[in-house]
Amino acid sequence: MKKNVPANAASDREIVIVRVIDAPRERVWRAFADADEIAKWWGPYGFSDRTQEREFRPGGTWRHVMIGPDGAEYLNLARFEEIVEPERIVYTNGGGKKDGPGTHFRQTWEFKDLGEKTELTLRLVFDTRAERDFVVKEFGAIEGGRQTLTRLNAHATGAFALFRLVDAPRERVWRAWTRPEQLEKWFGPKGAQTKTLSTEMELKPGGVYHHGMRMDGREMWGRWTFREVDPPARLAWVNCFSDARGAITRHPMSPLWPLELLTTVTLQDFGPKTLIALFWEPLGANAEELKTFRDAAAGMRQGWGGTFEQLDAYLKEKE
Amino acid sequence: MVNSQEHSLDLAFGALAHPIRRGILARLSSGEASVAELAKPFRVSAPAITKHMRVLEDAGLLSRRKEGRRHRCRLEERRLKEAELWIERQRAFWNDRLDALERYLKEDAGRANANRRIR
Numbered sequence: 001m002k003k004n005v006p007a008n009a010a011s012d013r014e015i016v017i018v019r020v021i022d023a024p025r026e027r028v029w030r031a032f033a034d035a036d037e038i039a040k041w042w043g044p045y046g047f048s049d050r051t052q053e054r055e056f057r058p059g060g061t062w063r064h065v066m067i068g069p070d071g072a073e074y075l076n077l078a079r080f081e082e083i084v085e086p087e088r089i090v091y092t093n094g095g096g097k098k099d100g101p102g103t104h105f106r107q108t109w110e111f112k113d114l115g116e117k118t119e120l121t122l123r124l125v126f127d128t129r130a131e132r133d134f135v136v137k138e139f140g141a142i143e144g145g146r147q148t149l150t151r152l153n154a155h156a157t158g159a160f161a162l163f164r165l166v167d168a169p170r171e172r173v174w175r176a177w178t179r180p181e182q183l184e185k186w187f188g189p190k191g192a193q194t195k196t197l198s199t200e201m202e203l204k205p206g207g208v209y210h211h212g213m214r215m216d217g218r219e220m221w222g223r224w225t226f227r228e229v230d231p232p233a234r235l236a237w238v239n240c241f242s243d244a245r246g247a248i249t250r251h252p253m254s255p256l257w258p259l260e261l262l263t264t265v266t267l268q269d270f271g272p273k274t275l276i277a278l279f280w281e282p283l284g285a286n287a288e289e290l291k292t293f294r295d296a297a298a299g300m301r302q303g304w305g306g307t308f309e310q311l312d313a314y315l316k317e318k319e
Numbered sequence: 320m321v322n323s324q325e326h327s328l329d330l331a332f333g334a335l336a337h338p339i340r341r342g343i344l345a346r347l348s349s350g351e352a353s354v355a356e357l358a359k360p361f362r363v364s365a366p367a368i369t370k371h372m373r374v375l376e377d378a379g380l381l382s383r384r385k386e387g388r389r390h391r392c393r394l395e396e397r398r399l400k401e402a403e404l405w406i407e408r409q410r411a412f413w414n415d416r417l418d419a420l421e422r423y424l425k426e427d428a429g430r431a432n433a434n435r436r437i438r
Contacts, residue, residue, distance in 0.1 A: 173420075173424070176420060176423060182423070185423050186419035187416060187420075188419075254329055292329055292333065296332065
């Protein structure tokens, strides 16, 4: 190690990512500190994380395996150097793809209190510039870091996130999602006889897709208002239930469901396949609506444990 | 009234979001129980259990009847079934959509290949 290095000399062997998380600092801290919570959002889109060992204290180790959308495993062994609740976490991390080249860096997480929000600064310092460049190029570390923080944001705000690898090129998936005559072939409710009543789509920010279907003799209408249209990578729209004229209505089954939900879909190449990332979050919802959605999202993520299985078994026995 | 029934489905949804309340329902699924029996497996105070039980009652998932000086609690199965269906529908919403997208893309690719062969 060279001595007397000026402070900014680290910059060419660093990765720094800053992101504001839409939740209070204690909430964000807990999402990192709690082993069960961190496993739910850690890693880029489509990754899952399996904790093998975790001692969240200075000197403690955190051994975990990140599993990619294709099933590839990445072993990680971190050692916590500093934990200053609720401000700062520092650890060194060694790891890499199974049977592949390893990497080593020191990572710092800074949690800055912004009231209802938290500014997170992630800093990864590598031993050499070459090592940093390798990780950026081979592992897409910058984009992966951003995706990890987007997942953390979704987790901490109670949004719903879903990832899926589909066997088709991005352009193909984009067309299936943005052409009404293709969209209506797969976007209807499962198992129902649907007949599309109207399919107008203005595919541009601010544009509207107002669509209706007949289901079990009942008409259902929905309205999407596009926010972001970036082919073939990113599509975001605000969706709501509506009447035949396009005026906003309540969820037909749930009067406490938020009136408007923002859906964000990103498509990324994954070899010849496409990785779909989907985020679903309420917009301008009141406390009661937010709670309804969060309860639902929690159920969507985890299922409801064994309760229903037990109940089902019980009811079957009885019948 | 359709609306109040739908409203209590939302309440049931919220009621089910708590592990202790799901535990109480799981216990009741094997038969009626007293408040004390329900409280036993959980390390929380009696008032806390009473509060959870009120949430379940308001959601129509639990009912009580008096037997002498004690309350017997029972599960309202029909309401729980309804809530379960509703949760399942929410849970499955995007998964079902993406399943359908995958099927559509696969069939469509199959058709494109068949057309190419005909030409």
